[in-house]
Amino acid sequence: MRNKYIENFEKAQVVGKNIPDFRAGDTVRLAVTIKEGDKTRIQNYEGVCIAKRGQGTGQTITVRKIGANSIGIERIFPIYSDSINEITVIRRGRVRRAKLFYLRDLAGKAARIKELRRK
Structure with a gap:
């Protein structure tokens, strides 16, 4: 059983976030805010979602892309983080694993x- 105050806080955090329905195997593009010194910019990170874990505001996804020289790069993103501006599903993948x-x-x-x- 969860504390009702924590549940109310999590509901307030989720309000205004438009998260599409996606799962492992889908190719997603995340618009991530990057702060460098006193400047901020938005950088797109596109790759295959290889894992989705957690629930509520603590939910995270692991996205893998292939970088320069065929090196795999994985990043873990909290879905409800303020640094993620937008999540777009590029294509749906057909997989049989979570x-x-x-x-x-x-x-x-x-x-x-x-x-x-x-x-």
């Missing part, structure tokens, strides 16, 4: 995920 950590060992075309076909 956690796609096996993608870390695959390279090149073997690491591709089939697109989910709508009926």
Whole structure:
């Protein structure tokens, strides 16, 4: 049983956030606010969501992309963080697992995920 004060606080944090419905295997683009000195800018981070964990305001996603020289880069983002301005689902992936950590060992075309076909 959760404390009602904590639940009310979490509901206040979630208000105004427009989070799309997505899951592991989907390719997402996150608009992340980056602060450098006294300047702020928005940088897009696009990759495959390989894990989604937690609940409420503590929910996080792990996004993996392939950077320069074919090096895999993973970042963990709290979904309800103030540094995330927008989350966009680019394409839906067809996977049968909730956690796609096996993608870390695959390279090149073997690491591709089939697109989910709508009926």
